[in-house]
Amino acid sequence: MKKILLFCFIIYSQIGLSQNPNDCSNAILLCGDTDLGITPSGIGTDEFALPGNPTPICYDFRADQVWFRVEIETTGIFSFVLTPDTAQADYDFAVFGPVNDCNNLGAAIRCSSTNPSAAGVTGDTGLNDLETDVNEGPGQLGNGFLQELTVNAGEVYYIIVGLAIGQGGFSLSTSGSADLPPSPTANPVADQDVCDDFGLQDGFREFDFTPLDVDILLGQTGVSVTYHESLNDANIGVNALTFPYANTSNPQEIFVRAIRNDSDCTDYTEFIITVDDTTVVTDADPVIICSENATESFDFETIIDVLVPNSANFNVTYHLTEADAENDLNSQGSSFTATLVEETYFIKVIDPTGLSCEYVISAPLFVANPPAIATPQDLFLCDDDFDGFLNLTLSDQNMEVLNGLDPTLHQVQFYSSSIDRTGNQNALGTSITTTQNPQRIYVRVTENRTSCFEDVAYSITVRPRPVLGVQDDIIVCIDPVAPTRVSVASGFDFYEWSTSEMGANLNAIDIDQPGDYTVTVTNNFGCESSLTITALPSDIATLDDIITEDFRNGDNTAQFIVSGPGEYEFSVDNGPFQNSNFFSGLYKGFHRVRIRDKNGCGTLTQQFVVLDYQRFFTPNGDGFHDYWTFDGLSRFPDAIIYIYDRHGKLLHQMAPEGVGWDGTFVNNPLPSSTYWFTLQIPNKPLVKGFFALKR
Template sequence: MTKYGISILLICFFGIFTCFAQVSADCANAVPICYNTPVNGGTNGYGIDDYNGASISGCITQGSGTIETNSAWYTFKIGEVGQLGFNIGFDSNEDWDFALYRTNDCNALGDPVRCNYFDNSDDSSYIGVGEDPTGIENIQYDDWLLVEPGEEYLLMINNFSNNNSGFSIQFSGTIFVEFPNSALDCDIIDNLLGPPIIACDNETVVLDATTTDAITYEWYLDAGTGYQRIPGESDPELSVAVSGMYRVLVVRPLGNNLISETQVAYAPSPETYELEDETACLDGTVIDFNEKDAEALGGQSPLDFRVSYHESFEDAFDGANALSKEFVPTQVSQTIYVRTTSIENSMCFDASESFEVEGIELPILDFDTEVYICGDEPVVTIGQRIPDASFAYEWSSGQTSSLITVAEPGVYTLSVTNTQGLIQCITVRSVTVVFSSPPVISDITIEYEDDASNMVNVYLEENGDFEYQVDDQAPQNSSVFNNLFPGEHTITVRDSNGCGSDTRDIVVVGFPKFFTPNGDNVNDVWKVDGLSALEDPVITIYDRYGKLLYQIFEDSSGWNGSFNGQLLPESDYWFKLSYTNSLGENTNASYINNHFTLKR
């Protein structure tokens, strides 16, 4: 844990003080806001109709009578250049809306530059401009304003719910970080003692009534029972330590005495207590920061203080970029900075504590999740090649090493555990082991109609994950090839998992299944198409006893069904095809259905 010394910076102010209500239901009497934000104890109705009977102004629409229901009007003037926003805080059971106008003329409001009308169905505690201070995504927020010195604004806040426990205003934005005391122009308030002051209970407020020709000063305090003289106080400055209404009487020589009043309200200052460090696996595990709020608050009430968590001390100090309470660590080591803020006044905060979030890395497993065992390799080794000695390994099959050797197909799961104290971070990875055998071509059939239409079917002894290829063409998943050119081809079948291949040479030619040599000039001769695609092709025809009957060469007109001038009977006859292959070897063609029928 680390403590930091801090100094209070007047960035924004927030509070609810029912005993010192500052609220005006009419635009003409809008309460001026300086660098101290006025607070109130609720609204009750409206005075005159500032919208002159209109039914709509920006996103605010007419209710049962006028646009205003229970309204409060405020005005402020910009003193610097920058980004400005504000948060309107209220009871989450109530429904408040607002409209912001860039003007100081109540008779010419125009359209609002920022406007909210959503009902409070998600039970938010804030509406406003900029970002919800709790860090949640809140649709009841409009975009930041970019403001210039001299711009004047009117803000109407309206209560549309039956409950009315009041609201508060908290300014935000970079302009209040860069110019905490001049972001808003205080000349808008014409008062010797200045605007109302909201302070933290560990501060001393000094009221300054210095007047050039003053003889003496009388100071009074109304703590709820009327103004009472403060004994012994006659200096132009008064150090204030309690909440109340303060009055000064400035006694002047000519009797033209001055009287000025202002409000001072103190909000409780929180203390952030020491928080325990957290440890979690870096696997998306959520650390619930809501449960750490009680640690930060100690015995302080969550109704009085809000706890937020930040990635840097600067963000914690500024109350910016609050982390989600459902925090997912992504780093091995990270410091989380804690801010405890008064709900009444966000100026009162403590950003002195932090804690560490230690992330436990998950074991990294990078081995293949699919492994194939080829038929000629009966075993295979699977798992993590380079183990970490600080991790524990366990397989679903019972082994406790990072690598195992298996000889059976199946799914093998490895669990690797990184143990840090009482926390175990586990990575799981599974391997599917598949046996795969090389393909074996059992048969090839060739169906030939003509040189442009044919079909080759490849048959295997066993099914598997195979790819089929003819010659040098791209492999395909189908075992059927269509419309191959006549001639010699090489069919290759490969195991897709790298477990071998089988190759066959085929010849694509066509021949009729029968012929009728009866002199009608139809099918009178039997011949083979596509021989011109082969080198030195020879067709040799036999009878069923293997007797050589005839030979057909490339330029032959075919066989007429006779032998030595004698007509042969009707019967089945056989043939073989020989040719010179691409290696220059004389060979017989395979996979040709080499018989046909002679009919008379």
Template sequence: MTQRGLAILFLSLFGMLTCFSQVAPDCINAIPICYNTPINAGTNGYGIDDFNGASVSGCFTQASGTIETNSAWYRFRTGESGQLGFNIGHDSNEDWDFALYNTTDCNDLGEPVRCNYFDNSDNSDFIGVGVDPTGADNIQYEDWLEVEPGQDYYLLINNYSNNNSGFSIQFSGSIFVEFPNSALDCDIIDNLLGPPIIACDNENVVLDATTDNALGYEWYIDLGTGYQRIPNENGAQLSVAVSAMYRVLVIRPLGNNLISETQVAYAPSPVTYEVADSTACFDGTAIDLTLKDEEALGDQSTFEFRVTYHSSVEDAIDGIDPLPKSYVPSALTETIHVRTTSLENGNCFDVSESFEINSVALPELDFPTRIYECGEAPVATIGEETPDPNYTYEWSTGETTPMITVDQSGVYTLSVTNAANALQCVTVKSIEVVFSKPPVITDISIEYEDDLANTVRVYVETDGNLAYQLDGEEPQENATFHDLFPGEHTITVIDLNGCGSDSKKIVVLGFPKFFTPNADGINDTWHVAGLDILDNPIISIYDRYGKLLHQLHKNSNGWDGSFNGVLLPESDYWFKLSYTDSLGQTTHAAYINNHFTLKR
């Protein structure tokens, strides 16, 4: 059966001994197909040339003087709107082809609306329109038909093989799901006994030939060897017990007797065997329901019956919304209803059995995936604070308690097992432990390139996940700052794991690296920029031996390179800075112990 529709007509191609249905090799005598007509036929040659010597019709071309070889013609009329397809089953070793014409006149067939002329090199069992019922990707299938009521079709089936094991026809498509009894119009069959009947083998079929003014009735049966009189059956009705062709002779007073024939084919009614309950982990993993098919079918053949699974008994009875064979449970406990259906007749089914899927819950772990611990002595307790006594616990360290204490940074993995009904359902979760210490600034260097160009580097006691901040601005990853303006600044080092921070105040000055006190009006004095923003700043200048030579204040004009009126020699000189901080205390600026050059 296809995934997109219900196939309602199918007779076993090789196991039936009740004789082939009637076959018409000519279009004008095409066999009418009604909604439940069982088609199980063979072909042998062809009659008249329905294409009047034409060499091509759609995908068909002349094979040996004519388009037709071993041909069979059928016709049907649609009774509803919807999607329609059909499957032509045959021996996989034989080569069958088909063409479908949308017409009411065999003398005006036109071009086929569907046509397939591929050889059977893939040894498939079916050709047709729609989808291969086995689920195979079959190039010998054409697209679905979208039909409206009252459309007439003629179907030509050709056998290009030397062998002829026969064929079957089954119809499919959504039209048969919505309108199983009226998808094909039975008015095209004008027959006293009505159209052929396909029934379940547990049904009672009664043929009714009631005719006004009838003098009597004679009933005949053909089991494949010709019609034989049924003894003692002379009423207007006949209860049918076996698959066969049936004929009635209605005897009338004026001798204008009636003869009517029909076919009755019984399809086997399935029995669904007991299906065992299943247990699965409730972790989103699919259950393969095809493994249940064998249990449900027992000794019944998969070539005769199909098993589907449904979430409700109503869906199973209606044959709708089958669960996917790769099914993911949606609740911890579910009842699955089993439907076993005859492939010959979708109306023959059994929904007497169901089974339970009992899922085992996965342990739920709610501890975080990462923690940060701050302190001089690193230690942390991790894991499940509210463990389940029915679960077992195992850490990547080998410990088997719900919680453990660790003293090393790293990733620790916990496996928690819920065991039930010989099934072990495991949840695995890892946690990263990061130990941090509060950052400590050990040093800050300030390197001066010229009057305003400078580089400030921050040194810390230990490395870590740190950020560096200047004067409360956006933190940065780099521990170096460039070209700070002269004046007081605050450097802060922040531990990004939440383990505190450390801050230091620095003073950045702007000063020339050298001066030339030669009275030429250029660089005659050495001075320091930025003092005006400090409170009571004092720059103390020393020679290389540490002797205090001169002091500059906020409003000083600079140093002229002399000591007590005596010009000092060309050399390097050092300086320090003191000022009054925000607490009113005299402070010697840290990280300032720099030098400059006096040139003559």
């Protein structure tokens, strides 16, 4: 019969290296027709560092590994198959023997390190009757299997298995005609369902499992039985339970180890212990009676089916003390008087059929008064955006509602209707937007410990804010002759300006400076609105430059470059005002420009000159055009004018402030002809031209 043995070696480091099967000295003994599963962990002691243990030629075995000991009972053939849990995990092995101990293993008589993936084979490996080679690998050499062993009774062999590549455990099955030491049989036993000891009734009690030995062995001799809390402990044979033993969890699995007294051959089984029915609740939630009274009567019969499902099938009694309940003494009626002080009563439950364990339920009972809260005052709030509704934080009312109660011990919830509050549904969040005006808010305060509650309600009325019409910007002169009036709608209760002026009727103020002027208006509800009126600056213009184009024979031009905060219009020689600062068709001589601020902040008047000369003159003494002149040249006292005849002879040097040239040379009249001139004004281009003298 094959035995399935499951081993786990993850915790060996906690119990000492002497117990670790990755050491040769602690090799697992293969017994009978073994079929086991195992996950190697750790490399253990380096046996191949000993002089009598040369490293196998196919692999150095310095990875997760496990050792097995094979004791031959009868002469014959020994073979095995190793199958990885994970496909193509690369498990390598080596066989040594026959040997006496782990210090003198000698050279490996079988060694396999074929890589399944490289060789294109499965991860299975071992010894069988089909192969003739005794070594293979590494890499793609071989198929994973080697020639089986011919063995003699009394010989001992060692097998090392190492995980070269991959992960996961493996299963190992032995076969062949040679017999291995016989295994014991750990026969299964039924799970143990027992009742709790009276006392705490906490699902824990003491056990003695030794009476189970008979059922586990079923007549086997020379076999010992131990009980363990974990499969690891059972596999290794450590930490055997001593009796009486108290369970550590409920339910709990117990592992049984059966080991032959004449060898290390073992077998394992397990069973589960359960103390009482894990669905039974013996510590009932407190029964809390929410009442304004100090005492109330309560009948446990009203909730017995909640505490004891199908209570009609049980014998139920009520007691004042736990000792009375456990000992079935001093039974009481089911009704008790609850007070403001918590009292615990005890309910004994007995199954008359004896199939279920009897138990005692602890049932606390007390009266809790509703929380003493306050009704908050109705809220009258000002609208924030003129729509009649408001965003507000309901939790701002918590402190007023709680009336001094600890907010960490109470829950405050808000509802939009009494129906929602009664049904404890659709609770509002801490922040809401009102949906009607006025709106009623329903409040419930619940004490966290008792779930007792008290209800109140209050109203929220959203009052309108003053409506102020938006105003366009106004203009204020920088140096005004008179102040400018700023005003908003009248009829409100109070006005406060950013100038610190305020009053019940002060809807208008006078200003004399540009800037932003804010007024806050309060209506009869005490609600406020603010409006800012911007006063933009304006001022008389500053004339920065006059750009003239002269000497154009009556079509001279002038452009006036101005600066200032205002908007300006222009007039020349009392002509109509125009927006353009450019004028053409100007004759020579003096002119007057007027530059007016369109916002009424003043007019700038300034004289300017257009330079031009006469194209002819008639010095005949009739009083008309008797002199050749330059109008406006008096503005340039440093100007120099030279007059020449057609041959370039200098005839006259004319002063800017003089009356002009009378057409003579050395007091002798010159004849009618064309004459030339040059005009030099500092910092201006030289001007040349000609004119006619007519007699």
